[in-house]
Each structure stands twice: as structure tokens, then as C-alpha cells.
Amino acid sequence: DTAVSQTPKYLVTQMGNDKSIKCEQNLGHDTMYWYKQDSKKFLKIMFSYNNKELIINETVPNRFSPKSPDKAHLNLHINSLELGDSAVYFCASSPQTLYTDTQYFGPGTRLTVL
């Protein structure tokens, strides 16, 4: 059973294109996240949604726009792709309980911008 799934797994595209990455979780969690992991493995949060509402929006270019159609899905749309956008993008989800906020990560989407 896949808990957090992302599509596509690999994405190779040209500079200037627009692309989307989809994420779905079947864990019934209320909170979902998008992270960017660069080539040095640094994992940085981009966005977080709680029950379809944006709660974290880090300093991310406007070219990145998250969309949450329901609490099980959080998609990431990227406009006008740049070379520096090449990275692995991880989706994650977590339950909203008092003593734990364990994040469950998807397998990642490896984006290469040429």
C-alpha cells in the first residue's frame, strides 16, 4: 500500500517550460508539505497545507504555485522553469496530533532542467 505517492518520478524538461508534480496521500492526514532537496541533500520546506489551507509559504519564487484540491492531494505547479530548479522535490504528510508530527515522505520527483 502506497502511503504518499508522487508522479512523475523523473521529469526532464527545457528551460522556460511549465510543469506540474502531483502528490497524493492515503493516510488520512490533515497536513501536507512540499520540500526541495538540492544536490547536497539539503532538504528545505517550500509549502505546507492544512486541510486545504496554506499555512507555510517559505521564500519561494512566485513561479511555484501549490494547489490542494482536497486534503489528500497537494500538487505543485512550476512556471518558466530555470536551471536552478533542478532538484528532487518531496511531498510529505503528517497527522495533526498533539505529541507527534511525524512526516511521511513520498519517493520524490527528480526534476532536471536543461
Added chain:
Amino acid sequence: QKEVEQDPGPLSVPEGAIVSLNCTYSNSAFQYFMWYRQYSRKGPELLMYTYSSGNKEDGRFTAQVDKSSKYISLFIRDSQPSDSATYLCAMRDGGYQKVTFGTGTKLQVIP
């Protein structure tokens, strides 16, 4: 200076060794501390979760938090080749959902 500092390694140890992985941080508001393990080309998975200072043990893994020194550690006893992965420390403050990750330490356990 980054909020969370972690030696990127790589760290190579022989099978059966005790491994010590460490992170330092600068934000005194951090209260929740986590260690994630990330295998190559996979997403991170939670290993240990601790609140405030103290020790927590789970099998071969022990997490230590020293808030006075702003220093956290993960110890792995009897290390196995299957422990070869990147280990990321992570932490957050009490009221905010944002988790700040370290850069990760790559560990290789040699049979």
C-alpha cells in the same frame, strides 16, 4: 550561519561499530527533535522523535538531546551494512509546523 549544522560526512565504519551522528543548532526555541534516515533515491523516513532534553532508546538506536548545549546526537550500536544511508536531523519549535532539517550525514557501514 545555518540554523542547524550537521557534518555531511561521508562517514565510513566497519560493521559492528558504534556510530555517533551529531547536529548543533542555534534556535533556542526548538523543542522537538527528530532523526530521519534516507536511503539513496528514496524519501526520508522517521527514525527517532524526542521532546526537549534527554535520551530515548529504540533497539540499536539512541537519541540524545542536550538543549543547554544546543546539541543532539544519534547513536547506532552494532552497525549493519543496512544502516548505510544519509541521516538527517530535524527540529521545530513548539507552536509552528515548520521543521528545519540539517544537511544530512552520509554513513557507510562496511561489511
